[in-house]
Amino acid sequence: MSEVVYRRIRRSIILGEFPFGSSLSETELARKLAVSKTPVREALRRLAQEGLVVTTPHKGAVVASLTVEDLEEIYLMRSRLESLAARFAAERLTPEDAKALGAGVEALEVQTSAGDTGAIRQLNIRLHQLIWRASHTTRLTQVLMNLQDYVEMSRSALLWQPRGAEVLLEEHTSIVRAVLDRDPERAEQMIVRHIAHLLEVLRLDRRPGAGRGA
Missing domain, CATH: 1.10.10.10 (Winged helix-like DNA-binding domain superfamily/Winged helix DNA-binding domain)
Structure with a gap:
């Protein structure tokens, strides 16, 4: 109980x-x-x-509340660890991994066109998890899963920005394409760029007077 x-x-x-x-x-x-x-x-x-x-x-x-400093620490950890996972995924990709990632991007495209924010958010999470799984690193994946809880609590504000959903789709598509192309360096770079963008949006969202839809 x-x-x-x-x-x-x-x-x-x-x-x-x-x-x-x-x-x-x-x-x-x-x-x-x-x-x-x-x-x-x-x-x-x-x-x-x-x-x-x-x-x-x-x-x-x-x-517990997450301060800007907390978010910066969390996203720095996420950037370092997830870029490593993306590199491993590009190097160790299996046909099953490739199929799952391709299907994930297609589903995200559909929901982005439909404007279903809840579905978009869940598919974003799912795509990241598929990349971790494709890395075939049990311990790294577990650490990222634990970190994901704090990422979820931060409630990324990107979806509330102009063209936010479209930007997320573009960034995730670039990451997945790099993994599918088996390009470790590009996969790593795309993840780092994506997470840096998310952190910048969160910093702006936490400024005094900032608000969603503003």
């Missing part, structure tokens, strides 16, 4: 159902999940150890 409660609360935080800084009441969570406070308390303790939750004596737990 404790593991189930932990995973459900964690998933809600990652998906943004509990926004940054929001209070996590043990009583309310226990009621919502139909459990006692004990597994909720244990889940919040584990989440605090992961840095997803901040607990304060006599005040309880809140969802």
Whole structure:
């Protein structure tokens, strides 16, 4: 039961159902999940150890916020690790990997044309994961999967920019094309450029007075 409660609360935080800084009441969570406070308390303790939750004596737990400095650290790590994964993917690509990546880009093209923001976001994540899988590096893939949680929490603002979805499609297509061409250097460069672009958009989105759709 404790593991189930932990995973459900964690998933809600990652998906943004509990926004940054929001209070996590043990009583309310226990009621919502139909459990006692004990597994909720244990889940919040584990989440605090992961840095997803901040607990304060006599005040309880809140969802941890990501500062600009946090984002820069996360995206620097992501750039270094994911560019390595892209290089390995280009070097170790199998026919099955190539088929999956090609299908992923085609699906992204369809949803970009349809303007389905939710589907676009999920397909963006899926394409990155397919590249990690194509790298055939178990430990590197696991580290990137763990880092993905924080990337999700940052809620990339690129989709809210003019032509944001189209830009994402262009960047992901360039990355996948480099991998399919078995060009490690270009694949690495395209990933670094893509992640640098995302970080720049996030920096702008976090400026005082900045807002989506502004």
